[in-house]
Amino acid sequence: MEKGLGKQGDEPWRVLEFYSGIGGMRYSLMKAGVNAEVVEAFDINDTANDVYQHNFGHRPYQGNIQSLTAADLDRYGADAWLLSPPCQPYTRQGLQKQSGDARAFSFLNILELIPHTSQPPIMLFVENVVGFETSDTHTKMIEILGRTNFITQEFILSPLQFGVPYSRPRYFCLAKRKPSTFQSQLFNNQLLQSPGPLFRHTNTEETVFCELDEPQESWDRLLESCESIESFLEFKNCSDQSESNFVDTTTVSTDSDEVLDEGNEYCSGGLDQYSVPLSLIERWGSAMDIVYPDSKRCCCFTKSYYRYVKGTGSLLATLQPNNEDKASSLKEQCLRYFTPREVC
Numbered sequence: 001m002e003k004g005l006g007k008q009g010d011e012p013w014r015v016l017e018f019y020s021g022i023g024g025m026r027y028s029l030m031k032a033g034v035n036a037e038v039v040e041a042f043d044i045n046d047t048a049n050d051v052y053q054h055n056f057g058h059r060p061y062q063g064n065i066q067s068l069t070a071a072d073l074d075r076y077g078a079d080a081w082l083l084s085p086p087c088q089p090y091t092r093q094g095l096q097k098q099s100g101d102a103r104a105f106s107f108l109n110i111l112e113l114i115p116h117t118s119q120p121p122i123m124l125f126v127e128n129v130v131g132f133e134t135s136d137t138h139t140k141m142i143e144i145l146g147r148t149n150f151i152t153q154e155f156i157l158s159p160l161q162f163g164v165p166y167s168r169p170r171y172f173c174l175a176k177r178k179p180s181t182f183q184s185q186l187f188n189n190q191l192l193q194s195p196g197p198l199f200r201h202t203n204t205e206e207t208v209f210c211e212l213d214e215p216q217e218s219w220d221r222l223l224e225s226c227e228s229i230e231s232f233l234e235f236k237n238c239s240d241q242s243e244s245n246f247v248d249t250t251t252v253s254t255d256s257d258e259v260l261d262e263g264n265e266y267c268s269g270g271l272d273q274y275s276v277p278l279s280l281i282e283r284w285g286s287a288m289d290i291v292y293p294d295s296k297r298c299c300c301f302t303k304s305y306y307r308y309v310k311g312t313g314s315l316l317a318t319l320q321p322n323n324e325d326k327a328s329s330l331k332e333q334c335l336r337y338f339t340p341r342e343v344c
């Protein structure tokens with residue numbers, strides 16, 4: 001899909017969003033500026049569907065994707081399918097049962113329906129964790145797509161390569177059904193992985209990988225081209241909140257009911273709910289991943305962010321430390337969690 005372009009001039013592409021979760025794919029579609037309409041989203045999880053409905057005013061179809069039939073799919077007359085199936089079968093921490101994991105069944109099932117539809121999709125977009133590309137589910141996916149006349153281009157990409165200070169490499173597969181073609185056919189049926197930033201050729205409007213030989217040079221260029229965390233903050237520092245029109249009422253649960261000390265007294269009001277309690281800093285300070293407004297990196301946020309500190313995502317220090325002792329300096333840094341909107 002090309003930016004701004006619809007199917008035939010101004011008719012929007014009809015899109016189905018499988019495994020819609022809280023709507024990350026739909027946000028990406030909007031951000032891409034493509035003339036497209038999500039005609040239906042599918043997710044089995046009630047809570048995810050609540051969030052999706054809050055975000056987009058539409059409640060996804062709540063059922064098992066595995067029970068969909070070719071006739072069901074034909075009814076939507078969709079041009080493109082977005083798919084982000086469960087990643088647990090392929091994660092390094094998991095059992096890596098791959099296609100033998102029940103959570104992988106629905107994905108292969110839905111792909112197997114393609115030849116049985118009277119109007120197969122023209123484009124597919126698949127997202128998953130790194131590790132998917134070496135799984136037998138991937139082998140089966142490529143086999144089905146080949147047999148159903150799709151050309152693929154596969155990538156491992158991180159938001160860092162798009163200027164977003166967030167390290168989260170993921171696997172992506174673009175597939176187009178012949179006679180449709182990719183604008184650049186250089187990467188057809190290949191998996192591309194590059195640690196460098198992505199640049200847009202001004203003359204061709206084509207996004208290309210930056211060819212850099214040295215890993216250190218790639219990393220330096222990546223940081224150079226990345227925006228700092230500050231650009232993604234709802235509040236630049238603790239005192240900003242008084243001027244903000246922040247209305248998010250998300251409650252934050254922590255394991256502590258300790259109140260903030262005097263040094264943090266100005267962290268009050270709406271943003272106060274995101275302050276990290278001092279008792280947590282005392283107990284878990286050494287395990288915290290701290291970033292600053294001028295940082296150009298951030299750890300991956302998990303669903304346990306706000307509930308646990310270790311390995312669940314970064315915390316923001318809104319004041320620079322003024323002494324060397326980590327535990328005591330952390331207390332002076334006005335630590336806060338990122339807000340849901342900032343995480344988003």
Ligand SMILES: C[S@@+](CC[C@H](N)C(=O)[O-])C[C@H]1O[C@@H](n2cnc3c(N)ncnc32)[C@H](O)[C@@H]1O
Nearest residue numbers: 019020021022023024043044045064065084106
């Ligand atoms: C990796 S998450 C997708 C995340 C999504 N892209 C987002 O932005 O939130 C996988 C989603 O698939 C849903 N899911 C898993 N198996 C399913 C099935 N058989 N039928 C429908 N939904 C399923 C889960 O509830 C979960 O929300």
